[in-house]
Amino acid sequence: MLILILIAVFVVAYANGANANFKGVASLFGSGTTSYRTAVNWAAVTTAAGCVAAMFLASSMLKAFSGKGLVPDALIAQPGFLLAVAASAAVTGVLATQFGFPVSTTHLLTGSLLGAGWIAGDVNAAKLWESFMKPLLISPVLAVLAGGVMYLVLKTLRLAPDHRTRTLDTLHFLSAGAVCFARGLNDTPKMAALLLGIGWLQDSAGMILIAIAMALGGLISAKAVAETLAHKITGMNPGQGFAANLATALLVTTASLHGLPVSTTHVSVGALLGIGITTRQAKWRTVIPVLAAWVITLPCSALVAALLFKILSP
Numbered sequence: 001m002l003i004l005i006l007i008a009v010f011v012v013a014y015a016n017g018a019n020a021n022f023k024g025v026a027s028l029f030g031s032g033t034t035s036y037r038t039a040v041n042w043a044a045v046t047t048a049a050g051c052v053a054a055m056f057l058a059s060s061m062l063k064a065f066s067g068k069g070l071v072p073d074a075l076i077a078q079p080g081f082l083l084a085v086a087a088s089a090a091v092t093g094v095l096a097t098q099f100g101f102p103v104s105t106t107h108l109l110t111g112s113l114l115g116a117g118w119i120a121g122d123v124n125a126a127k128l129w130e131s132f133m134k135p136l137l138i139s140p141v142l143a144v145l146a147g148g149v150m151y152l153v154l155k156t157l158r159l160a161p162d163h164r165t166r167t168l169d170t171l172h173f174l175s176a177g178a179v180c181f182a183r184g185l186n187d188t189p190k191m192a193a194l195l196l197g198i199g200w201l202q203d204s205a206g207m208i209l210i211a212i213a214m215a216l217g218g219l220i221s222a223k224a225v226a227e228t229l230a231h232k233i234t235g236m237n238p239g240q241g242f243a244a245n246l247a248t249a250l251l252v253t254t255a256s257l258h259g260l261p262v263s264t265t266h267v268s269v270g271a272l273l274g275i276g277i278t279t280r281q282a283k284w285r286t287v288i289p290v291l292a293a294w295v296i297t298l299p300c301s302a303l304v305a306a307l308l309f310k311i312l313s314p
Helices: 002-024 026-030 036-057 059-064 079-098 105-120 125-156 166-198 202-220 223-231 238-257 264-279 284-312
Strands: none
Touching (some): 002 026, 002 079, 002 166, 002 202, 002 238, 002 264, 026 036, 026 223, 026 238, 036 223, 079 166, 079 223, 079 284, 105 125, 105 284, 166 238, 166 264, 223 264, 238 264
């Protein structure tokens, strides 16, 4: 059972890397600033740096996604519960990535915790709202506003030109790296928390396992989601891409340092959409299915986790 939990968590992290590593560098590729391979390599390096930082800065997130306070401590210690949560997030994350939908690992894990906890008959509704649902609902709205406002401000200050310059390219690369760093900081403890119940966090072994899996997923399997993020949400030039990255990095880093489990997917796509609305280049034919995928992610993962926990329960 413990080996199965480790495998399931590794798959969750791999799917997370495949689905989410590129979110920080999508604007580099989408605006023509760099090639896909350069972008994906930069994402792997800077995300790994965020994973390392999470070992020291993300204790609040680690505790929240262990399930403490949401479900009874006795339930968290059950291998069947941990396996149901991890396997559910793994299955739904892999499927979404294969179809090219940029979904939220935060939603996958929250839904899985909720589904397995609901079958067990004990979920703290107040904790669910305050620590999970409220940040997830508010963050994409803030991201849309932040993306649009950030672009208008930078445009006014002549820091977001329509064409590439050496200075803009440097700032664009740095802002993309900042988004990936923030994502590693925010997402790593959510997945590593699944290993708490089996005692796999001594010497940060759990965090290291997650970092390796995320890097591999991003390097090997990111192409489908990369196309969606880079070319199907909105048209963008380098200045707009820089503005989207800056807004995303600020929001996600702030949330991470305060232990708030926001979705990097929601924030990054929201910032791009905010710019697309401002410039009237938003591609709604793609945006609407992506938003629909966000809505169904949580209930789908909850249902799968509930079924798995029911099967695994003695």
